[in-house]
Amino acid sequence: MSGSIKDTYDNQGFVVLGGLIPSEDFDQLKAACAQVIFRTRNGEWVYRRTVGKQFPLYGDDDLDSWGVQHVMHPNLCEPAFAKWYCSDALIKVVTQLLVCDADHLQMELFNLLINPVSHNFALRWHCDDVSEKATEQEEQEALAIWHHGVSEGTLAALYEDRCLYIVPGSHKQPRTSEQRFLSSSQVPPENPLDMPGAIQVILHPGDSVFYNSNILHCATYDSKTPRTTLHACMGDSRGGSTRARNILQHGLKWMTGTSFYDTLDARGKAMLSRLLDLHKSSGGHVGYSLDG
Numbered sequence: 001m002s003g004s005i006k007d008t009y010d011n012q013g014f015v016v017l018g019g020l021i022p023s024e025d026f027d028q029l030k031a032a033c034a035q036v037i038f039r040t041r042n043g044e045w046v047y048r049r050t051v052g053k054q055f056p057l058y059g060d061d062d063l064d065s066w067g068v069q070h071v072m073h074p075n076l077c078e079p080a081f082a083k084w085y086c087s088d089a090l091i092k093v094v095t096q097l098l099v100c101d102a103d104h105l106q107m108e109l110f111n112l113l114i115n116p117v118s119h120n121f122a123l124r125w126h127c128d129d130v131s132e133k134a135t136e137q138e139e140q141e142a143l144a145i146w147h148h149g150v151s152e153g154t155l156a157a158l159y160e161d162r163c164l165y166i167v168p169g170s171h172k173q174p175r176t177s178e179q180r181f182l183s184s185s186q187v188p189p190e191n192p193l194d195m196p197g198a199i200q201v202i203l204h205p206g207d208s209v210f211y212n213s214n215i216l217h218c219a220t221y222d223s224k225t226p227r228t229t230l231h232a233c234m235g236d237s238r239g240g241s242t243r244a245r246n247i248l249q250h251g252l253k254w255m256t257g258t259s260f261y262d263t264l265d266a267r268g269k270a271m272l273s274r275l276l277d278l279h280k281s282s283g284g285h286v287g288y289s290l291d292g
Contacts, residue, residue: 013212014168021089021156021158028080029080029081031080035076040114050065067231068112068114069111072260086271105235106278107271108234109232112230113229115223116223119223121223123188124185124186125192125218153211153231154210154233156206156207156232157203159227165192165217170197171215171216178196179196192218195218255279256276
């Protein structure tokens with residue numbers, strides 16, 4: 001990886017790359033996604049993100065869904081997801097962006113972002129692990145912790161994706177007064193580009209965007225436009241408890257049994273073991289990063 005890509009990630013908080021889904025895996029992933037989306041929309045899969053609810057996770061107030069959680073879960077029986085998550089191409093990029101060895105990586109989340117079928121929906125402007133109510137000093141302290149090289153988010157689009165909006169560079173500094181005003185309520189934006197500094201991220205099929213998850217971002221979901229986008233993150237285990245709340249709040253008890261462990265290759269098993277060490281050291285429920 002060129003230094004310019006690493007520099008872009010550090011300075012802007014995100015970088016877009018192509019070619020990280022091998023052609024021979026692309027159709028397998030599309031088929032696996034189609035199956036889990038079908039099961040979710042049919043009510044067979046309860047780990048879903050519901051329209052009208054952003055945080056905390058889950059809820060049954062609406063039958064429409066904008067996300068599928070835990071796609072590596074053994075009950076889904078879709079090995080294509082773990083295969084890609086642990087693939088050489090993805091691991092190579094993550095280790096270079098995080099400046100760590102593969103032996104430091106811990107397994108975290110792998111979900112799927114999909115279009116609702118009955119409603120348009122939008123997520124409000126937010127940082128994943130910084131409360132919208134944080135003072136400027138609290139925000140600065142939180143962002144500083146997140147720069148210790150332990151955060152990595154990835155979106156990989158199987159179809160064209162125009163849903164994501166971000167404010168480049170916002171992972172390094174607190175919100176301005178106008179940005180704070182536009183990101184302090186539970187109300188999603190009517191026009192995301194009203195946010196000072198915001199840009200729209202456009203992903204073509206096969207593109208991946210790597211981003212610091214405490215960058216200021218939001219998303220819009222059009223019920224008439226198909227969305228099938230892989231949403232994964234990994235962590236550097238050297239960060240210790242820094243990642244605990246942001247990851248463990250999603251409910252990962254299912255990952256502690258042998259039924260999941262046995263589905264993984266050697267690399268995946270090692271990554272999972274590091275996550276289970278984090279889970280054990282957390283001492284129980286860690287709360288939620290955000291609400292609303």
